[in-house]
Structures are given as C-alpha cells and as structure tokens.
Amino acid sequence: MFENEQRAIEAKIIAFCRQQDLPLTTLKWQPIPFSGEWGMSTSFFQAAADEARAGRGQGIPVPQRAQQIAEQVKVQIGSAAGISRIEAVKGYLNLYFAPGEYAARVVHTILQKGADFGRGVPKNERVMVEYAQPNTHHSFHIGHARNALLGESLARITEFGGFETIRASYPGDIGLGVITVLWAYEKFYKGQQPSDIHERGQWLLKIYAEATRLLSEKENETPAEKAQREAYEAERREMYRKWDAGDAGVRALWQETREWSLEELRAILAILDIQIDVWFFESEVDEPSKAIVNELLERGIAEDERPQGGPVIVKIDEKLGLTKEKYRTAVILRNDGTTLYLTKDLALAKQKFEQYHVDRSLYVVDNRQSLHFQQVFKILELWGFPQASKCYHLAYGFVSLPEGAMSARKGRVALFKDVADEAERRALAAMTERTPDMSMEKKREIARQIGLGALAYAMLSVDNNKDIIFDVDEALNFDGHTGPYIQNAYVRANSILKKAQAEGIQVQRETSTPGITAFEYALTKHEIELVEQLSRFPAAVEQAAQEYRPLVIATYAYDLANVFHSFYHSVPVLQAEGAQTQAARLQLVAATRQVLSNALRLLVIQAPEVM
RNA sequence: GCCCCCGUAGCUCAACGGACAGAGCAGCAGCCUUCUAAGCUGUUGGUUGUGGGUUCGAAUCCCGCCGGGGGCGCCA
Numbered sequence: 001m002f003e004n005e006q007r008a009i010e011a012k013i014i015a016f017c018r019q020q021d022l023p024l025t026t027l028k029w030q031p032i033p034f035s036g037e038w039g040m041s042t043s044f045f046q047a048a049a050d051e052a053r054a055g056r057g058q059g060i061p062v063p064q065r066a067q068q069i070a071e072q073v074k075v076q077i078g079s080a081a082g083i084s085r086i087e088a089v090k091g092y093l094n095l096y097f098a099p100g101e102y103a104a105r106v107v108h109t110i111l112q113k114g115a116d117f118g119r120g121v122p123k124n125e126r127v128m129v130e131y132a133q134p135n136t137h138h139s140f141h142i143g144h145a146r147n148a149l150l151g152e153s154l155a156r157i158t159e160f161g162g163f164e165t166i167r168a169s170y171p172g173d174i175g176l177g178v179i180t181v182l183w184a185y186e187k188f189y190k191g192q193q194p195s196d197i198h199e200r201g202q203w204l205l206k207i208y209a210e211a212t213r214l215l216s217e218k219e220n221e222t223p224a225e226k227a228q229r230e231a232y233e234a235e236r237r238e239m240y241r242k243w244d245a246g247d248a249g250v251r252a253l254w255q256e257t258r259e260w261s262l263e264e265l266r267a268i269l270a271i272l273d274i275q276i277d278v279w280f281f282e283s284e285v286d287e288p289s290k291a292i293v294n295e296l297l298e299r300g301i302a303e304d305e306r307p308q309g310g311p312v313i314v315k316i317d318e319k320l321g322l323t324k325e326k327y328r329t330a331v332i333l334r335n336d337g338t339t340l341y342l343t344k345d346l347a348l349a350k351q352k353f354e355q356y357h358v359d360r361s362l363y364v365v366d367n368r369q370s371l372h373f374q375q376v377f378k379i380l381e382l383w384g385f386p387q388a389s390k391c392y393h394l395a396y397g398f399v400s401l402p403e404g405a406m407s408a409r410k411g412r413v414a415l416f417k418d419v420a421d422e423a424e425r426r427a428l429a430a431m432t433e434r435t436p437d438m439s440m441e442k443k444r445e446i447a448r449q450i451g452l453g454a455l456a457y458a459m460l461s462v463d464n465n466k467d468i469i470f471d472v473d474e475a476l477n478f479d480g481h482t483g484p485y486i487q488n489a490y491v492r493a494n495s496i497l498k499k500a501q502a503e504g505i506q507v508q509r510e511t512s513t514p515g516i517t518a519f520e521y522a523l524t525k526h527e528i529e530l531v532e533q534l535s536r537f538p539a540a541v542e543q544a545a546q547e548y549r550p551l552v553i554a555t556y557a558y559d560l561a562n563v564f565h566s567f568y569h570s571v572p573v574l575q576a577e578g579a580q581t582q583a584a585r586l587q588l589v590a591a592t593r594q595v596l597s598n599a600l601r602l603l604v605i606q607a608p609e610v611m
Numbered sequence: 612g613c614c615c616c617c618g619u620a621g622c623u624c625a626a627c628g629g630a631c632a633g634a635g636c637a638g639c640a641g642c643c644u645u646c647u648a649a650g651c652u653g654u655u656g657g658u659u660g661u662g663g664g665u666u667c668g669a670a671u672c673c674c675g676c677c678g679g680g681g682g683c684g685c686c687a
Contacts, residue, residue: 028627028629030627030629032630033629033630034630041630043629043630045629045667045668046667048667049666049667049668052667061667062667062668063667063668064667065667066667089630090630091629091630091667092629092630135687172687175686175687176686176687177686177687282687305684310684310685311684311685312685313684313685314684315684324613324614325612325613325614325683326613326614326615327614328613328614328683328684329684330684331684331685332684332685333685334685335685336685338685340685340686340687341686341687342687344687367615367616367681367682368681368682369682369687370614370615370616370681370682371614371615371681371682371683372682372687374614374615395615395616397616397617397680397681398681427649430649434647434649435647450649461624461625462623462624462625463624463625465616465617466616466617466624467616467617467680467681469623471623474623474636477635477636477649478649479635479636479649479650480634480635480636480649481623481624481625481634481635481636482635482649484649485635485649485650487649488647488649488650489650491647491649492646492647492650493646495646495647496646497646498646499646500646543627547627551625555625555626555634558625558634558635559634562634565650565651566650566651566652568646568647568650568651569642569650569651569652570651570652572645572646573646574645574646575645575646589646610647611647611649
C-alpha cells in the first residue's frame with residue numbers, strides 16, 4: 001500500500017550500493033515481525049554473501065558484513081517521508097512507519113474504495129474455474145461441498161484478483177454408475193419418487209447401493225446366485241447399449257431422473273450462494289469427443305491398436321522422450337469405439353480454449369485424479385495448445401468420516417443437506433438465548449448464515465492438499481478458529497457503528513478531503529496492529545490469486561478478526577476521550593467492518609448484521 | 612516396480628529460504644452494572660519423522676531411509 005515511499009527508499013539504497021560496488025539490484029521487503037511495531041524491513045545477507053563469493057568480503061563473516069551494510073544504508077537514507085524511525089539490527093534494516101500518518105491513509109483508502117478495497121489490477125487474462133462436478137443420480141454429500149466451496153472461493157479470488165473469471169460446472173450425468181441406477185429403478189421402483197427434492201437424491205443413492213450389492217460377486221456364491229447376478233449384469237449392459245443408441249424409453253427415464261438430481265444440485269448451489277456461468281454435461285461432450293480422437297491420430301500423437309483388438313492410446317512418456325515411466329500410456333478410446341473420461345476432458349479443454357477463449361483453465365477436482373490431469377495437460381501440450389502450461393489442477397484431499405471413507409454402498413455418507421440443517425439448528429439454539437427479541441424468520445436466516453459460515457470455514461481453512469476427516473462437532477463448532485468467530489467480529493464492528501448512528505454521531509463514510517481522518521494522538525498497540533492488518537489485505541488477495549489458495553484469505557480473515565476482537569476488548573470507541581479520537585476510531589471500525597466483509601465474501605461466507 | 616501427496620505441541624492445523632516455529636481445540640487460572648462473553652487476558656505444552664547435503668541462514672530446497680495416504684492402458 002505504500003509503494004511510493006518504498007520505491008523512493010529503494011532507489012536510495014540501490015544507488016548507494018552501486019556507488020559502493022555492492023552486488024545488490026533488487027530488494028525483498030517484508031513486514032517487521034515484531035508485535036506492536038509497524039513497518040517494513042529488508043536484509044543484506046544476500047549482498048554480503050555475494051560479495052564474499054566474489055572475493056571482496058575482506059574475510060568478514062556474512063552476518064557481520066550484512067550488519068555493516070545495514071548501518072551504512074541507514075546513515076545514507078537519513079530520514080524519509082512517513083518513516084518515523086530507522087534501525088539496523090542483525091543485518092536487517094527496519095523502517096518504522098509513522099503510525100498516525102499511515103493509519104489515516106489506510107483507513108481513508110479503505111473507506112473510499114469500499115467493496116473494491118483489495119481488488120487486484122486487471123490481469124487481462126480470462127480464467128475458467130471448473131468445479132461442482134457431482135455425478136447425477138446420487139446425492140450431494142459433504143465431499144461435494146468441499147469441492148463447491150473451494151471452487152467458488154477460488155473463482156471469487158481470481159475474479160477479485162483481477163482475472164476475468166468464468167464459473168463452470170460439469171456434472172457427470174452419464175456413465176456406468178448412472179446406468180446402474182436406471183436399471184435398478186426401472187426394475188424395482190418404477191413410477192415411485194419422493195416429493196422433496198432433497199430426498200430424491202438420497203433415495204437414488206439408496207437404489208444405487210442396493211443395485212451395487214445385487215451386481216457384485218458374493219463370497220461362496222451358489223450357482224443360482226451367480227446366474228442371477230449375471231442376468232442382472234446383462235440387463236444393465238443392455239440398458240447402457242439402449243441409452244447409447246438413443247432408445248426413447250431409456251432416454252426419457254434418464255432425462256427425468258437426471259432432472260431430479262440437477263434440481264437438487266441447483267438448490268444446493270443456491271443455498272451456498274453459487275452462480276454457475278456455464279454448464280457442461282458429460283453426456284453432451286460424449287459425441288464431440290469422438291472427433292478429437294481422429295484428430296490426435298492424424299497428428300501422430302495417438303496410436304491405433306484397434307486392428308490388433310486394442311484401444312486407441314497415447315504413449316505420453318515416449319512422445320515426451322522420457323525414459324522413466326511418469327505420465328505413462330493413456331487410453332483415449334475403447335476398442336468398442338466408446339469414449340472415456342480422458343477423451344471427454346480433452347474435448348472439453350479444446351472447447352474451453354477455442355469457444356470460450358480461456359487463457360487459464362483451472363480444475364477443482366480431488367487429488368486422486370492427479371495422474372489423470374497430468375495426462376490431460378501433457379496431451380494438450382503435445383497437441384500444441386499454448387494454454388496447456390496455464391492449466392492447473394487444484395487437487396484437494398478427500399473428505400472422509402471419523403468412521404472411515406464415505407461409502408454409498410455401506411450407507412455411510414454425510415449428506416450436505418443434513419449437515420447444513422444440523423448447522424442451522426445448532427446456530428438457532430445459540431441465537432435463541434442471545435437475541436430473544438428477534439423474529440423467528442430473521443433468526444432462521446441468520447442461523448443459516450452462521451451454520452454455513454462454520455461449514456465453509458472448516459472446509460477452506462485447511463490447505464487444499466490435506467485430507468479432511470469430517471467431524472460434525474468440530475466443523476460445527478462456533479468458537480475459536482471458525483467462521484462464526486470472524487462473523488462475530490463483523491457483527492461487533494457493525495454494532496458499534498449502529499450505536500454511533502443511533503446516538504447521532506457522524507461517521508464519515510467517505511472523505512474526499514485527505515487528512516480529515518486524523519489519527520493525531522498516541523495510537524494504542526491494538527490500533528496499530530489493526531491498521532497494519534487492514535493494510536495487508538490487498539497483498540493477501542494477490543497471493544491467494546497467484547497461488548490459487550483460498551487458505552491465504554481464510555488465515556488472513558481470522559488474523560484480522562483476532563486483532564479486532566482484542567482491539568474491541570481494550571480500546572473504547574464510543575467512550576473514547578476526545579471527539580477527535582472517537583471520530584478516528586469510528587472510522588477505523590468502519591474500515592475493519594469493510595475489510596471483514598470483503599474477506600468473508602471471498603470465503604463464500606455471509607456477514608450477518610447481528611448474531 | 613514406478614509416480615504423486617503428507618509427516619510440525621496430546622488432537623486438528625498454520626508459517627513469500629529469513630529475526631525467538633504460531634493458532635485453535637483439549638487442560639489450568641482469571642474477566643460480563645461500561646460499544647454483543649460465538650469474546651478477552653494469562654498459563655502448560657516442540658530436538659519440525661530420521662540421517663546427510665546446499666546456503667550467511669532450512670519446517671521450507673536436494674538426496675537416502677522410516678512411517679501414512681492416493682494412483683498406475685480400455686472406471687469416473
């Protein structure tokens with residue numbers, strides 16, 4: 001946020017180093033890591049080490065030499081605008097900001113930019129984030145929720161970070177799993193259906209589990225059982241064949257049941273506040289994907305083993321000239337001419353590049369598919385798409401339960417809707433004691449925001465490559481390092497501002513006159529830490545967008561809430577001594593509320609006005 | 612056999628190659644007539660799996676080993 005000052009000082013340091021013949025061309029800045037102190041620091045270890053390596057170190061140990069340089073630089077800078085103090089210590093050069101001046105600037109900037117504070121400069125690149133790819137004919141469970149929340153948060157972050165962003169969903173609406181459900185449905189449950197849209201998915205899931213039992217080989221199977229199973233298997237195959245051939249009856253059944261799932265998916269996405277821009281369906285990519293197989297054959301990338309009864313393959317390692325197996329050989333078409341997951345992803349990628357002109361293609365898919373995406377990206381590279389280098393698989397660890405992996409067959413699934421409802425119930429129970437005057441309707445709404453906030457934060461506050469063992473009590477805990485903790489900070493800030501308004505105290509929301517926000521009093525440690533944390537938001541957004549990591553924002557938001565809670569506890573705002581102090585603190589609170597709101601938005605968490 | 616991910620406090624997790632490795636939960640001791648106690652303050656707890664290497668400096672980068680998880684030509 002203080003680029004001008006930084007650049008001016010940098011210029012001085014680099015000029016000095018050039019004059020001293022020191023090997024230093026770029027400077028790395030970091031915040032001073034001491035609590036209650038606010039400023040930026042850089043070190044001279046690298047310069048000292050380079051100098052020594054060049055044989056001009058005069059035998060002085062690197063740390064000592066770094067300290068010498070720091071001291072000389074300190075003298076050279078003398079004084080600088082906005083810097084209250086400069087020190088050289090342990091090879092570091094620490095520049096302490098003049099808190100009042102910087103506080104005014106930070107707060108002023110935030111209030112002026114409002115919801116846009118932290119927005120990155122336009123990157124002039126189009127990003128497509130693909131997430132929310134559940135299979136239809138199944139229910140949406142907590143693992144899907146991690147995917148959806150991670151994807152949506154990533155999309156919000158890239159968008160806010162300055163990338164033009166397209167949100168894409170890719171439901172798996174066809175495949176053996178889907179056919180299995182259709183087969184069992186038609187055979188045993190034809191004409192039945194639950195009315196509630198959230199129960200249909202669960203019901204189909206039960207049918208799937210039952211079908212899978214019937215179709216899998218048992219231990220010590222009798223000849224009769226074996227015959228029965230094989231008969232079922234033949235029926236299922238026949239169903240798939242009919243679907244493929246476009247049989248009207250099978251297609252109609254498929255359409256109807258598919259719509260149940262999509263209806264539920266849309267409802268859940270709405271609950272999560274997710275709006276998808278582009279829907280790709282596996283069933284719609286199937287036919288076009290056959291064309292790309294021929295293209296890859298013509299280009300000499302793929303090899304046809306069908307004459308020998310084999311599939312169409314791409315020998316990726318061989319094509320890349322690798323001797324050790326890494327990307328292996330991938331099958332892109334079965335010998336019966338039907339397509340695979342990989343075929344469709346290749347066709348879809350091509351479509352994204354050519355039809356949607358995306359520069360960066362991001363895939364939020366669980367980490368068991370890492371090899372699959374490495375293969376996709378490498379084939380795209382062999383194919384000659386320059387965007388291949390900007391494809392990224394955001395691989396996240398899968399979500400399991402304390403009892404073990406989720407399994408439809410074993411009926412061990414934590415459904416999203418059940419968890420969300422439970423979250424709302426728990427939040428509502430807590431609210432009943434806290435806000436007895438509120439209407440039930442309002443309470444419900446806020447309870448839902450809190451419940452979902454807890455859930456979203458539990459998913460986003462863990463680095464994406466880590467597996468999550470989903471414990472309901474832990475995920476729906478509202479104390480400590482949680483979503484509601486951050487929401488509560490927002491509510492407290494809001495509460496102060498509301499009260500100020502009620503008492504007729506003017507809160508300057510926007511100031512066109514710089515300096516009207518005066519922090520010309522001795523700022524407490526808490527105020528300095530708060531302002532400092534606020535000033536870091538743009539950098540956090542930039543980092544999260546570059547690294548595709550919502551965790552950076554999750555951590556940031558918690559730290560900000562933490563600093564604010566401490567501030568709230570020990571620094572009076574409305575009771576502050578002196579109108580000027582009160583005015584300044586009110587603006588600081590308004591700025592905090594704004595940044596909390598901006599950060600929560602990136603985490604797909606609502607900011608309730610009260611709680 | 613090969614590839615990928617992980618190993619940090621009792622538990623769950625953080626930490627652009629930088630200053631004493633930080634939070635939460637759990638435990639212990641305090642704080643509600645004052646802007647909401649979903650909060651605050653204090654405190655207990657560590658040879659960052661292990662052995663080397665690179666570096667002025669390693670939880671972080673490289674190599675070996677141990678332990679856990681995932682994946683590997685016609686599932687998605």
